[in-house]
Amino acid sequence: MDRGALRLYFICGSRNAGDRPLHVIEESLKHGVTMFQLREKGANALAGEELFNFALDIKKLCRKYDVPFIINDEPDLAEKVGADGIHLGQDDMDIALLPPYFDDKIIGLSVRDRSELGQSDISKVDYIGTGPVFATGSKDDAGEAIGVEGLENMRRMIGTLPMVAIGGITRENYRECLDYGADGVSLISGIAAAKDTKRAVEGFL
Numbered sequence: 758m759d760r761g762a763l764r765l766y767f768i769c770g771s772r773n774a775g776d777r778p779l780h781v782i783e784e785s786l787k788h789g790v791t792m793f794q795l796r797e798k799g800a801n802a803l804a805g806e807e808l809f810n811f812a813l814d815i816k817k818l819c820r821k822y823d824v825p826f827i828i829n830d831e832p833d834l835a836e837k838v839g840a841d842g843i844h845l846g847q848d849d850m851d852i853a854l855l856p857p858y859f860d861d862k863i864i865g866l867s868v869r870d871r872s873e874l875g876q877s878d879i880s881k882v883d884y885i886g887t888g889p890v891f892a893t894g895s896k897d898d899a900g901e902a903i904g905v906e907g908l909e910n911m912r913r914m915i916g917t918l919p920m921v922a923i924g925g926i927t928r929e930n931y932r933e934c935l936d937y938g939a940d941g942v943s944l945i946s947g948i949a950a951a952k953d954t955k956r957a958v959e960g961f962l
């Protein structure tokens with residue numbers, strides 16, 4: 758994959774961005790987000806046909822702005838909707854078991870530290886997501902923050918494999934993540950909870 762796509766990687770579901778999530782997502786894409794992930798989690802998360810239709814609407818937006826469209830944790834949905842890739846966590850499906858659809862798609866994997874790296878087969882992984890770098894309120898089981906030192910250690914262990922930082926990323930600490938080895942940042946609230954989506958995106962860029 759083009760590691761440049763990781764520069765500003767927005768993650769969002771239907772419950773993260775007020776009552777007009779598609780509008781927020783379109784604004785974010787229009788103003789410069791470089792990769793998008795649909796992560797549908799939590800109370801009142803969409804499922805079934807509703808989730809499929811939401812995913813399809815987002816895919817159309819991603820195509821319009823020429824931004825890769827990734828789906829978190831749901832390979833069947835990703836294949837059905839024709840997504841550009843899948844992002845998996847340590848407890849999700851084994852990458853080796855992904856169907857052939859994903860052979861030429863983007864595969865992302867969450868890896869927080871040396872121990873998780875040791876138990877991961879990264880031979881088919883296009884990028885890893887490392888964190889939480891800072892404290893986050895967006896994921897209950899995110900675990901303790903690894904800090905920028907955690908990022909730096911991971912960069913040393915993975916060589917040139919594309920890596921995106923995640924967890925508590927703000928305009929203030931964005932640059933630091935890049936300085937410590939990340940190719941970019943992925944974030945939910947930094948964009949989804951911003952009053953002005955355009956300003957938030959442009960602020961990061």
Ligand code: TZP
Nearest residue numbers: 893895896924925944945946
């Ligand atoms: N994985 C580790 S931290 C996190 C995920 C999905 C949440 C990131 O959200 P925020 O609001 O950018 O901290």
Ligand code: MG
Nearest residue numbers: 830845846849
């Ligand atoms: Mg997961």
